[in-house]
Amino acid sequence: MSKLFITGSEAAALGAKLARIEVLAYYPITPAFPAMERLSKYIEDGELNARFIRAESDHSALAAVLGGSLAGARCYTVTNSQGLLLMTEVVYHTAGLRQPVVMGVANRALSAPHSRFPEHGDAVSQDASGWIQLFCENNQDVLDNTIQAFRLAEELRTPVMVNYEGYIQSHTLEEVAAPDQAGADAFLPLVRRPALDVERPQGVNTVTSPEFYPSYKYSQNEAALKALTLIPAIAAAYNRSFAAASCGLLEAYRMEEAEHAVVAMGSVVATSRILVDELRKQGKKIGLIKVQTWRPFPAEALLRLLQNVRYTTVLDKNIIFGVGGALANDLKAAAYGRLHTVINGAILGLGGSPCGAREIKEALEQTEKSEGGGNRSVWIGSDPPAGGTKR
Amino acid sequence: MTDSANTAEELFGQGHAGCKGCGAAIAGRQAMAALGRRTIITVPASCMATLGGGNTQTTWRTPFYHTLFECAPAVASGIRAALDIQGVKDVNVVSWGGDAGSADIGFQSLTGAAERQEHMIHVLYDNEMYMNTGGQTGSQTPLYAITTNGALGKKVRKKNMPAIMEAHGIDYVASANIAFPADLIAKFQKAAAKEGFSYIHILAPCHRGWGIKPDQTVDIARRATECGLWELYELDQGRRTRTYEPGLTPVADYLRAQGRFRNLTDAETAEYQAYVDAHYGGWGGKN
Numbered sequence: 019m020s021k022l023f024i025t026g027s028e029a030a031a032l033g034a035k036l037a038r039i040e041v042l043a044y045y046p047i048t049p050a051f052p053a054m055e056r057l058s059k060y061i062e063d064g065e066l067n068a069r070f071i072r073a074e075s076d077h078s079a080l081a082a083v084l085g086g087s088l089a090g091a092r093c094y095t096v097t098n099s100q101g102l103l104l105m106t107e108v109v110y111h112t113a114g115l116r117q118p119v120v121m122g123v124a125n126r127a128l129s130a131p132h133s134r135f136p137e138h139g140d141a142v143s144q145d146a147s148g149w150i151q152l153f154c155e156n157n158q159d160v161l162d163n164t165i166q167a168f169r170l171a172e173e174l175r176t177p178v179m180v181n182y183e184g185y186i187q188s189h190t191l192e193e194v195a196a197p198d199q200a201g202a203d204a205f206l207p208l209v210r211r212p213a214l215d216v217e218r219p220q221g222v223n224t225v226t227s228p229e230f231y232p233s234y235k236y237s238q239n240e241a242a243l244k245a246l247t248l249i250p251a252i253a254a255a256y257n258r259s260f261a262a263a264s265c266g267l268l269e270a271y272r273m274e275e276a277e278h279a280v281v282a283m284g285s286v287v288a289t290s291r292i293l294v295d296e297l298r299k300q301g302k303k304i305g306l307i308k309v310q311t312w313r314p315f316p317a318e319a320l321l322r323l324l325q326n327v328r329y330t331t332v333l334d335k336n337i338i339f340g341v342g343g344a345l346a347n348d349l350k351a352a353a354y355g356r357l358h359t360v361i362n363g364a365i366l367g368l369g370g371s372p373c374g375a376r377e378i379k380e381a382l383e384q385t386e387k388s389e390g391g392g393n394r395s396v397w398i399g400s401d402p403p404a405g406g407t408k409r
Numbered sequence: 410m411t412d413s414a415n416t417a418e419e420l421f422g423q424g425h426a427g428c429k430g431c432g433a434a435i436a437g438r439q440a441m442a443a444l445g446r447r448t449i450i451t452v453p454a455s456c457m458a459t460l461g462g463g464n465t466q467t468t469w470r471t472p473f474y475h476t477l478f479e480c481a482p483a484v485a486s487g488i489r490a491a492l493d494i495q496g497v498k499d500v501n502v503v504s505w506g507g508d509a510g511s512a513d514i515g516f517q518s519l520t521g522a523a524e525r526q527e528h529m530i531h532v533l534y535d536n537e538m539y540m541n542t543g544g545q546t547g548s549q550t551p552l553y554a555i556t557t558n559g560a561l562g563k564k565v566r567k568k569n570m571p572a573i574m575e576a577h578g579i580d581y582v583a584s585a586n587i588a589f590p591a592d593l594i595a596k597f598q599k600a601a602a603k604e605g606f607s608y609i610h611i612l613a614p615c616h617r618g619w620g621i622k623p624d625q626t627v628d629i630a631r632r633a634t635e636c637g638l639w640e641l642y643e644l645d646q647g648r649r650t651r652t653y654e655p656g657l658t659p660v661a662d663y664l665r666a667q668g669r670f671r672n673l674t675d676a677e678t679a680e681y682q683a684y685v686d687a688h689y690g691g692w693g694g695k696n
Contacts, residue, residue: 040494069490074521078483085487214472216447221467222474225459
């Protein structure tokens with residue numbers, strides 16, 4: 019292990035390097051590009067033995083790494099926002115083909131209106147794609163999750179997306195403890211399972227009739243469900259190997275005797291920790307649940323933690339129009355008939371708007387005021403247009 | 410063409426889901442005689458993709474992957490990269506698109522892979538309309554041809570794909586025609602020996618779209634080359650060679666035999682003839 023002072027972009031690139039990726043393809047986009055440049059530099063400097071495909075679009079970038087994966091190589095790409103949307107067709111296709119591609123996503127708001135700032139809207143748009151989606155609280159998570167993602171993807175034969183936020187993580191330096199190469203190699207043995215192999219020719223993605231199609235989808239769903247047990251097991255193995263503290267599905271922080279729980283994913287978890295500490299000091303029984311694995315959704319693990327909680331505030335840096343935040347929506351669906359807690363969803367931090375302790379505190383207050391008012395979403399820190407209501 | 414191609418094992422088409430008299434299937438069979446077993450084929454959405462396999466069956470005896478529509482050359486680039494990193498040097502990597510998957514919706518990934526000089530072959534099998542969706546107009550549909558969404562005939566000319574690919578400065582560009590199998594096979598053999606990017610554009614009629622009978626597929630294809638509308642040539646490292654000298658029969662012999670040109674006027678036929686006369690041998694008339 020070595021201590022480094024690196025950005026999230028560098029952590030993502032380092033994770034892919036430690037995984038000894040063999041095929042890399044990307045199409046530059048902001049704010050993912052520093053991770054891309056770092057990976058290209060590793061290759062040019064001879065520190066990483068990988069083939070780089072200078073794709074002419076994001077769609078082709080994922081298509082190229084998919085081709086590499088089908089031919090048996092360990093593959094990686096990075097993108098965000100519009101790039102991820104352009105890739106979407108290939109995102110779904112890659113999951114359907116059960117290829118263990120790993121992709122970093124430097125989360126950024128979606129156009130329109132144009133924004134280059136952090137938000138989870140891009141990741142949420144891939145909700146039903148069949149990819150495992152991990153969210154990172156900090157740069158340590160970016161490194162840890164990227165390395166684990168390869169093992170998870172390859173054991174499950176399912177692609178994994180590692181989400182870290184643009185700028186807040188991609189461009190911000192933090193201290194990160196990194197495994198050494200020998201340790202990473204031991205953690206990630208390379209087992210090739212090429213689908214396209216001249217020694218064992220087969221047709222891939224042939225036209226599939228209704229009698230066969232559902233069984234493919236069933237097995238995809240089974241793999242997603244299996245991830246709920248595999249992710250904690252891989253995290254435990256990783257923590258043992260590298261004296262790390264990777265949380266796997268989720269982490270309960272100061273949830274002992276909590277009456278109010280904050281549920282969040284991504285960088286806002288880090289801010290929430292500080293606020294929870296502060297409120298605990300003031301005697302408030304409040305705790306935090308960090309959702310690191312969003313797809314598949316760790317419903318049972320979450321419900322166990324929320325059994326005795328009176329209020330739950332879910333922080334969403336995304337909005338599904340006419341519905342609310344994705345994480346709140348997931349939790350409400352999981353909790354139906356099983357929890358007595360008030361679940362209040364807060365939409366905040368859209369397009370890089372403020373989501374500091376003040377905004378989170380306002381969300382908590384809204385939740386405690388809303389008892390009896392039903393489960394709803396509140397917008398925090400955004401001024402509604404004239405005549406609009408702040409709901 | 411080498412003798413080995415004449416006696417090659419059949420790697421494609423031992424039972425396929427194409428129509429009787431399918432030009433695309435003929436092209437596939439001929440190409441595989443040159444490419445051989447150590448070939449990975451990627452085919453984007455097209456008739457060729459759907460006729461290549463269903464459920465647990467495939468008509469290819471080589472690895473075959475039915476890709477998404479826009480990206481077969483990108484996928485092929487990734488396959489080549491994966492083979493390289495594993496030290497595999499003797500496998501042909503081929504993307505095989507229709508006119509849509511190569512010249513239109515698939516053009517971006519094609520030009521990208523060609524510009525990168527990827528070590529691969531891209532094939533455009535050209536039936537000159539979007540036949541897998543029933544026969545709509547595309548950029549490879551010729552002037553005045555009637556399609557299922559263009560009853561009045563196409564108003565503009567076919568985009569010259571071999572010329573566009575030539576402009577990439579790639580190793581090898583060739584036109585081919587299913588009616589000239591020896592020529593086609595020889596071109597695939599040349600392309601397979603290249604270290605960089607090769608492009609082969611095969612005229613492969615679709616009798617349904619063209620308004621001809623299934624048993625006319627090869628005959629009509631031959632007429633396209635005989636009349637000068639489908640010149641057979643190659644650009645080997647930029648050096649242009651015509652690979653077949655036709656008799657240059659009247660274009661009317663080709664056009665009038667097809668239902669898709671049934672509304673062609675004498676003036677339009679004459680316009681076609683004048684075009685061939687002016688441009689046979691390359692744009693600007695190098696005949």
